Amino acid sequence: MLNTTHDPQLTSWVASANRPDADFPIQNLPHGVFRRRGSGEAWRGGVAIGDQVLDLGPAAALGLFDGLAAEAAALAAAPQLNGLMAAGPVAWSALRAALSQALRERAPQAARLRECLVPQADAEHTVPAQIGDFTDFLASYDHMVNAGRIFQPAHPELPNFRWLPIAYHGRSSSIDVSGTDFPRPLGQTRAPGAAAPSFGPSQRLDYELEIGAFVGPGNVRGRPIAVGDAQAHLFGIVLLNDWSARDLQAWEALPLGPFMAKNFLTTISPWIVTLEALAPFLCGLPRRAEAPEELPYLRLPPGREHAAFDIQLEVALQTATSAAPMPLTRRSARHFHWSLAQMLTHHASNGCNLRPGDLIGSGTQSGPNDDEKGCLLELSHGGQRPIRLPNGEERAFLEDGDTVVMRGWCERDGFARIGFGECRGTVLPSGAH
Amino acid sequence: MLNTTHDPQLTSWVASANRPDADFPIQNLPHGVFRRRGSGEAWRGGVAIGDQVLDLGPAAALGLFDGLAAEAAALAAAPQLNGLMAAGPVAWSALRAALSQALRERAPQAARLRECLVPQADAEHTVPAQIGDFTDFLASYDHMVNAGRIFQPAHPELPNFRWLPIAYHGRSSSIDVSGTDFPRPLGQTRAPGAAAPSFGPSQRLDYELEIGAFVGPGNVRGRPIAVGDAQAHLFGIVLLNDWSARDLQAWEALPLGPFMAKNFLTTISPWIVTLEALAPFLCGLPRRAEAPEELPYLRLPPGREHAAFDIQLEVALQTATSAAPMPLTRRSARHFHWSLAQMLTHHASNGCNLRPGDLIGSGTQSGPNDDEKGCLLELSHGGQRPIRLPNGEERAFLEDGDTVVMRGWCERDGFARIGFGECRGTVLPSGAH
Structure with a gap:
């Protein structure tokens, strides 16, 4: 079940992700739903990397993801992640592999993705799914x-x-x-x-x-x-x-x-x-x-x-x-x-x-x-x-x-x-x- | 709390509603979500009258309801009735009064509303709301x-x-x-x-x-x-x-x-x-x-x-x-x-x-x-x-x-x-x- 996304040598162009005590290094990539605090913006899905949130809607709109990863990224950008959860492990893994590629040191996408980062200090969160039961x-x-x-x-x-x-x-x-x-x-x-x-x-x-x-x-x-x-x-x-x-x-x-x-x-x-x-x-x-x-x-x-x-x-x-x-x-x-x-x-x-x-x-x-x-x-x-x-x-x-x-x-x-x-x-x- | 919609003398132009053993006389008007059985149609809200369902979407589209009743009718025509439930007793009552008027004997709307009836025998139902808990x-x-x-x-x-x-x-x-x-x-x-x-x-x-x-x-x-x-x-x-x-x-x-x-x-x-x-x-x-x-x-x-x-x-x-x-x-x-x-x-x-x-x-x-x-x-x-x-x-x-x-x-x-x-x-x- 382990693959290159678990490689402990991987580092990210988001420098805060590379600190040894970071909760959210590039090997983690957890999903959540957020918006800028007090902004009244729409809630949307993001991924934590270091002390930043990657805003998945604009990130996916850059066209950096293909196939199943692109489909999963669209679901992961939604205000509730039920669609992503329904998509299953193959889709989850495809998105993880694509995010791992895009966020690692020297990734060619870095310059454009940097525009999609929101500091976690500026973000507020909501329950990330409609919890049926x-x-x-x-x-x-x-x-x-x-x-x-x-x-x-x-x-x-x-x-x-x-x-x-x-x-x-x-x-x-x-x-x-x-x-x-x-x-x-x-x-x-x-x-x-x-x-x-x-x-x-x-x-x-x-x-x-x-x-x-x-x-x-x-x-x-x-x-x-x-x-x-x-x-x-x-x-x-x-x-x-x-x-x-x-x-x-x-x-x-x-x-x-x-x-x-x-x-x-x-x-x-x-x-x-x-x-x-x-x-x-x-x-x-x-x-x-x-x-x-x-x-x-x-x-x-x-x-x-x-x-x-x-x-x-x-x-x-x-x-x-x-x-x-x-x-x-x-x-x-x-x-x-x-x-x-x-x-x-x-x-x-x-x-x-x-x-x-x-x-x-x-x-x-x-x-x-x-x-x-x-x-x-x-x-x-x-x-x-x-x-x-x-x-x-x-x-x-x-x-x-x-x-x-x-x-x-x-x-x-x-x-x-x-x-x-x-x-x-x-x-x-x-x-x- | 009783009003003219409870009048036992009221009868409906839907004749089956006037039988003394009817579950759904014009004094009842219960809400549900239905579609024609086996049709693959979209689920939508309706009201039972006699042995018929009044299909509320097309009924509301006829423009027979005004103001709060029209707003409530739109919510009551939805595939899940959570919006109607959220609207509260004043809205519910306005819709009930309008339906009671429209369905009673000699209502001028009868001819057009008759086109919006679906026999209950031809209908199938689903859970009428998203039940959060x-x-x-x-x-x-x-x-x-x-x-x-x-x-x-x-x-x-x-x-x-x-x-x-x-x-x-x-x-x-x-x-x-x-x-x-x-x-x-x-x-x-x-x-x-x-x-x-x-x-x-x-x-x-x-x-x-x-x-x-x-x-x-x-x-x-x-x-x-x-x-x-x-x-x-x-x-x-x-x-x-x-x-x-x-x-x-x-x-x-x-x-x-x-x-x-x-x-x-x-x-x-x-x-x-x-x-x-x-x-x-x-x-x-x-x-x-x-x-x-x-x-x-x-x-x-x-x-x-x-x-x-x-x-x-x-x-x-x-x-x-x-x-x-x-x-x-x-x-x-x-x-x-x-x-x-x-x-x-x-x-x-x-x-x-x-x-x-x-x-x-x-x-x-x-x-x-x-x-x-x-x-x-x-x-x-x-x-x-x-x-x-x-x-x-x-x-x-x-x-x-x-x-x-x-x-x-x-x-x-x-x-x-x-x-x-x-x-x-x-x-x-x-x-x-």
Whole structure:
């Protein structure tokens, strides 16, 4: 799956892409939808390169791309990338190869393409696709057990976790891109021992560190997707913050699962890192010795066992009085119990149709160690043991003015660093806009 | 809220609309999206009148409508009705008044409009809006208790039911209109006492009798909807069958709720009966003596207490060997514990944004009597006591070849009958298309 676009020696005529700590070197080329901030311009598709955005509409109009790459470039220039996602891996790869050629050092197209760059500092973003459905999984063994220890200490491990990728349908309307400030949600909660619930601002507001995957071509209703084919239905990956109001969740979630506790906002990073860019970072799933073998429909076939991604994930918290974000969590997404391919196959196994642009959340990414817990619920042991921040403040849950910053990147010897940028959001007081 | 369009004396120049048992008299005028069956024509909006569809595109092109009614007619002629839903009650009402004028006996427009009729027998339908999000509630006290007696006999009543409208997010992609045949879904189940689950066709396939409401203008994220204003955000109502695989549900649903058990298909009736057509059938919610008073944000203000709809609902089953559908259930939707207005207000109370075209399901409609149970799970007491059909067959759950037919209508002395048409679907063997 690796090709010349992954060559770590490649450099770009966009100088900022060549810095060793760049999130967006020429080996990355993630897709997003943007416009100049405050311009009122139309939203359109672009590709990140260094600290710039390549504006794909005018770039494609230069006639520099041919055939399938030109068709894909037109789809990638649209205000919603569903058409590009539907086009499938061959088209995605053709566009990537053409962009890699056009953006590399000494490319003859450089002079004309330079006119199509917009500084990222001047850009604003929107959700890059019409997300028909958002599904959120529970794929981290450690998150499952950590949460289980808090909510049902006698039986912390769910009996179905090792057999099926557990999931629920989330809310599409309230997905937004990084940078969204939002009022603390109101909701119904019942205090322990209280006779009646009350309605007011959530007192146990939390983040959840996840990755999200945009679905590519998808399937017709009634036709499942074989697990060996599933990866070809994944377009790319973003960071995802599944903001959660734990007190609303505790009161509402039986018997139908989380609803108002999570549907007020979900934040994603604006750049979609393609599966092809992530190919060097595919790795095997950790199989615990005691885990049963998967049922056949979920068993990764020979040659497809490397279905996890070794993505480094980090959460930092900036409070109203701190000068900079303070790290809370660092974690690799390779510790998934279930791969995105298995989640997709399970999702379609009953005939449910997945459409281009659907979003799949991984569920909170947590590991066995304290600095690998992907939400405050786990870090503070259900709020019982507030954590101490480097600046001396304590947190059990988020306070007004707190900004959560998630970052992600891939590193491996012999390959260029591939970054995701950041996924950020700030809690405002209830009622603020 | 009643006006001359509700006058029971009104008759139409479309003679079939004047039959006393017509679902679609001139007092109804429901909206849908259709084309001539098998024609490959473009989908477009129409209004049902008697056994005909008024094709709104050509009708509007005749220049018979003015001002707001003309604007609304253009939106109602579109292949997706989201624009009409966004336009709000004043526009909906203007269009209804204009259609009522144009379709009534001796209307001067009759001769020209007659050219815009398509027989319903020649029409096929599609989902009438882009459904951004589908939310399914649990609003029937009797369904909650009946299901509770099966799943947790020691505590059949959920402690949160009387305080909040319980709901979960459903699947948008697999919503389809009446007439869809579908293969029995496959899925993971675990037999009682088995050490491991298995994967195969669901053995406990069920229907659920619901009504669905399409959201009108909706709200901006972060801005709740006051319960006194909520009804103005409801465009209209359809019948809804929330097909459910009970064996998949039992294995997967803890802790995140139903997922694969329900997302393989949801069927709706093709005609959306508007809130204005249903105005004569508004009625109060039954308040059980022991129910607590609602929290203030859910309390219907004076003058808005009539928030339930007295809709007669019926389920019939036609088997592979029966000559006609056999009635299973008859029920009025007035027995809701929560009104659609309260569901909507609760849904937006945390700032979650509802968009035009979103679909709200009521949850299974059941009553206290055996012939008022809205699904086979309840009728057969969890499969323990199969029901005997009039033709001698027995059913615990659905068998291949079974067709479920739901019908709904409103009747009240002094008003025309308002019908919903039917919502129908047939179970095919697993793997069939």
